[in-house]
Structure formats: C-alpha cells, structure tokens
Amino acid sequence: MDDLLAARSQMAMSLAFHIIFAAIGIAMPFLMIIAEWKWLRTKDEIYLTLAQRWAKGTAILFAVGAVSGTVLSFELGLLWPTFMGFAGSIFGMPFSLEGFAFFTEAIFLGIYLYGWKRVPPRAHLFAGAMVALSGVLSGIFVVIANAWMNAPTGFRLVNSTPIDVDPIKAMLNPAAFGQTLHMTLAAYAATAFLVAGIHAFMLRRDPHNRFHKAAITIALVVGGVSAILQPLSGDYLAKSVARTQPVKLAAFEGQFQTEQGAPLRIGGIPDETAGVTRHAVEIPYALSILAYGDPNAVVKGLNEFPADERPPVAIVHISFQIMVACGAAMMAVAVWAAWRYLRKRRRQTWLDSKWFLRALIAAAPLGFIAIETGWTVTEVGRQPWIIYGVMRTSEAVTPMPGLVVPFITFTVLYIFLAVITVFLLLRQVAASPRIPEPPAKEARLAA
C-alpha cells in the first residue's frame, strides 16, 4: 500500500466512522426533547423514561463522536498538510464557527445528562433544545467546509498561491446550500429510522408495550417527514453538481458519451475501459430533465474530460445507486407510515401490523447505508482532486513515510470502539422497561 493510498484510506475510514456518530449527534437530541416536551405536557411517565433512555444512548454515542471528530480535525493536517497550508485561511472560517457550536453542544449536553435533578424542568428542556440546535449548526458548518472543496470560491490563483481571499464568499459557495440541506435531512431520517427500527424490533418481542409505541411514533414523525423531503433536496443538490462538477454528475450516472436527451440509468455496471455502462435500466430523457429541467439538454459525458481528471466511475455510480435505492425505500416506508397513522390514529392501533413492524425493522439500517454511500459519492466523485480543479489529492499528502501504520492503528482502534459501543447500547436497550398505566387524566380522555 503506497502512502497516498494509506492516507486516503485512513481519512475515508475516519470519516466513515465519525459520520455515524455525527449524524446521531445531530438528530438524537431532537428526538429526546420531543419526548421530554411530551412528558412535561402529559405527565405520562413513559415519555420521561424514553427521554432518559435515549439520553443515555446519546451520551455514549456523543463521546465517541466527540473524540473521533477531534481526530479528524488533526488528521486534516497530519495527512494533508499542503492542502491545509493552502486552504486554511480560505475555508477555516466555518470550522471556527463549528468550534463554538460544538462548545455549546458539549456544555448543554453536560447540563442535560447530569442536570435532571439540578436544574428546573424548563431549563432542562432548554438545555436539550440548545444541544439539538448546536448539533445541527455543527453539522452545517462542517459540511459547508466540505462543499467548498467541491465548489471552491472566494479566492484567485496567482502562481498557485491564493490571493484576494474572501472567506464569506467561500462559505457561500454554490455547493453549500444543497449539501448542508441534504446532510441535515439525512441525519434526521437515518437516525430516526434506526431508532424506529430498534423499537419496532422490541415491540415485536414485547407487544402492547406503550413505551415502544411512543418511541416509534416520535421517531417516525421526524424520520418520515425527513425521508419524504429528502428526494427534493437530492434533486436540488444533483442540479448544483451538474453546474459545478459536471464530471462528477457523469460519474453518478455512468454517462461516458456526451448526449443530448440523456437517459437516467437505474443500476448497471460501468466498464471504464470500454467506456460503457452495461445492464442498466434506462429511462429515456430522464437525466436531461432531472439535471437541467429540459428533455433535450446536453449532458456532458466522462469522455469529455482528460483521463487523469476523471473519478473512479464504478465506485461512484454504484454507490450513488445504492444511496438512491435506500432513500427511495425509506420514502416508501414513510408514506406507508403516514397512511397508517392518519387512518388509524384514533384507534391507537396504527402500529398493530406484523408486516409494518417488519418493514420498520428492515428499514432501520438503510439511512446509514445511504449516508455512507452518499459520502462515498461526494468524496470519491471529487477525485483526483482534493480541491476541485485547484489541487490534486496526490499533491496534498504529507511527506511522512509509513502511513500504513497509523491507518492500521486507527482502524483497529475504531473497530474496538465500535464493538464496545454496540455492546453497551444493546445492554441499554435490551430490557423493555415495565411501563405504568397511563395517568388517570389521559385514561379518562381515552375512554
């Protein structure tokens, strides 16, 4: 393994690991405060139990997310010092803002987790809301920095040094809005579907437990809305990729030839040597419509670009297909859930379906598969560039030899952390809590 490949592998592994905890850190506090808010309003004990159990899980995941995020902030320089030396002053701004958002998150999470008995109920709920808000902001700032790598703006290149630096313009780069919206929705959808799936599994083993029903309801409202909105944000993002990174769009779609009225390919395996994508189902004109809103629009093919400026097509295309498929399946489950919920709500039986619960269990990992493959699409699709069109990944890597050693070390460390985290979470959720009857007032209302 050469050093460049080792550096890329370490970065990819660190990001793939961290993104799971980051996404949960963004969305889980929101679920927590909904449960706590319902507890304050209804005084129904199950919501308090729910908020506290979710908080325990969040505490474990947040700690792993915080330290793996710290690792990443250093790894930017450990692995890509040339990149950071060049880009720090241009795109460091969102990272600095993220620093403060993360501060707020950590402070109020401390209050939330350990302050149940120390601060008044409203202050406690407020602390939770601050965690949820700053979590979203943290994510947005980091994704803005990544968007800049895809659509670098806010400087001019003279003799390969940046001048006329404008950090605000760099933050408002053309990829920023699409990417941040897509990732924020993804975090909510993925986390909420995972939570719903776990509680659906528990509900199958312990039917009629109101605790799990309440959990699924909260999770599916958040996850369902996000999953239904997500294709819209995806469409917006793809259109922005078509404008700013046409070669990446061509890789998404396995589009080798420049084509007027290009078809949308579903599935298929790109053959990079032959320059064709085989075995795909093609929907005529659909790609031209989706990318440019015009059935006769010209979509640039990969052959339009020099061979050394094309990303690895097969990985990007297949990852893109997996991401879209997962998103579509989640949207379908969300629509099904909405239909059941609206139809059967009054009868309190909307979750009494074996097949619906099975679907929720099956959908549990889909959001995270979509996040991982989606980031693969974003990052591998940008190659061979670290800053699109400006600096190659191979130019950015550290001169440090033997990078395979830290790669293997961190991989082993993260596998160990993953195993322990899963084990501890399983222990936390394993037992369904014994749930008291609903409080008298609600029972009267129900009757």
Next chain:
Amino acid sequence: MPLEIVIASVMIAALVLYALLGGADYGGGVWDLFAFGRRAREQRTLIAKAISPVWEANHVWLILVIVLLFTAFPPAFAAIATALHIPITLLLIGIVLRGTAFTFRTYDLQRDDVQRRWSLVFSIASIITPVLLGTILGAIASGTIRVENGAVTSGFLRSWLAPFPIAVGLFALTLFAFLAAAYLTVEAPKRELQEDFRARALVSGVAVGLLALTVFVLAKSDAPTVRAGISRSWWALGLHLLTGMFATAAFYALWTRRYKLARVCAAAQITLILLGWAFAQFPHVIEPDVTIASAAAPQITLELLLIALAAGAIVLFPSYYYLIRVFKAE
C-alpha cells in the same frame, strides 16, 4: 496591535483555559490510577463526579486552538502537523481512549472487575496524553523544527524525541496532577478525602518543582532561544518572581488547609507558566523559522475570525458559567 497578534493571544488564552479546565480532567485520571488506601473507591467516585458533566466541554478548548491555528496560521499548522506527525498521532490515540474509556465506564456494568478494566484504560490514557501534549509544545519551543519554503527539513523524529521536549511533557503531567489534586481538595465532601488530596497535591507539587528545574537546566543546551527569552528580558524576571510567588503561596495554602486559596494559586501558577512560555517564544509560532507575522492568514480572514470569536464568546461564556455554576457551586 496587529490582528495576527490578537488572534495569537486568543489562542494562548484558549490554551491556558484548556490547561486549567481540561488539564485538571487529565490530572483526575492520574489520581484515579493512584487511588489507594481505605478510601480508594470514594476517591474514584469523587473524581468521576467532578469530571463527568464538564469534560466534554473542557475538551473543546483544544479543538478551538487547533481550528484557530489552521485558519489564522495555516503554514504553521501544516509544518507542525508534518514534523510532529508521530507524537500528534499518539496524542490522538490517548485522547480517544481517555474519553471513550471514561464514558464506557459510566455506562458499563457496575461490577468491580469491569469498572477496574475501564479505569485502567482511562487513567493510563490520562497520563500518556498530557506527556505527549507537553512534548509537542516542548518540540515547538525547542527550535529543532526547521522549515524552509514551507517544507519541514528536520525530519519526523529528531525535534520531539529528545530530552527537553520529553521533560516538558513530564512537567505538564505533574502540573495537571497538581492542579487536579488542588481542585479536588475543594470539591471533596468530607475531611478525610480532603486530606487525601491535600497529600497528593503536596507530593505532586514537589514533583512540579523538580521538573521545572530539570526543564530549565535542559533548556540551556536544547532550547537556547527560549531559555534566553525566559532569562533575559525585564518582564521575564517579573513573571518568574510572580510564578514563584504563586507556587509558594499554593504550597503554603495547602499546608495550612486553605483549599480555596490553594486552588486559585495553583491555577494562577499554571497560567503564568504558559504565559512565560508564550512571551519567551514571541514572535515565533515555531522556533526559529515561522513567526506570527510570516504565517498569518490574509487580513480579511483575521478580521472575520475576530468577529466570529467575539460573537462566539457572547454565547460561550454565559453558557460555560452556567455549566460550572450548576455543577461546581457548593
């Protein structure tokens, strides 16, 4: 004052806060390892109670220093990350193991053997991490990292694998342990525990003094510029006198069991040590080739950064105050 110096000062301030708050969390880990005697379990419980609600927030000071470094002084970050790749990687492993082991211990089985296993990982990582942190700062100060045209020419080992940086690392460890023990005397709920941590503070205070001397002696040959900076100028003498005064006062206060006073003096002592280092190294980010001015980002970046810092501070300080008040006001 030029903006880059303002930002550099903010970074030093953030580093001081990291030492005073995050440093004490590492020190807590040290005393977790050295918890012994009849009250070993009570000592560990007290340490865990002191750290739990605040360590995540305290840890963010380090992240703030790093993002400020790569935004305001990008070439310095690139050079440090290249020359000190190995100790920084080890530092990261320490940070990961410290944070996760501490959290896993809280949420794993409360059985003794399970708890002891996590405690061991937590406390050993709490010892190794500050040593590496000090080693990194020592290497930056020593003048052995050489940079030409933005490229590091001094290799990957020589600058940090040397007596001076490692002595600074051990010095940092003893300082954090001393600080933690001084804090814990105030937070201990009963007299016996106070006495336990008083003894620990006094012992580690002696170690601090010995290592300070070692660092000073080694600096003569290994970090001559910084040593010259420390011993030459008019303010340096004043700063030393003040540091020494607070060190003595901290000792005296511990001896006479005035714990709140000891806490303040210990914190002031560490603040002054870091300030002394910062002044001695001024105007270099990395001795001797990278200065604050030569590494500074364009003015516009610094201006915006300063605005962001001001805005961030408005949210940060009240929130932090609230956190500390909720958990430390007794």
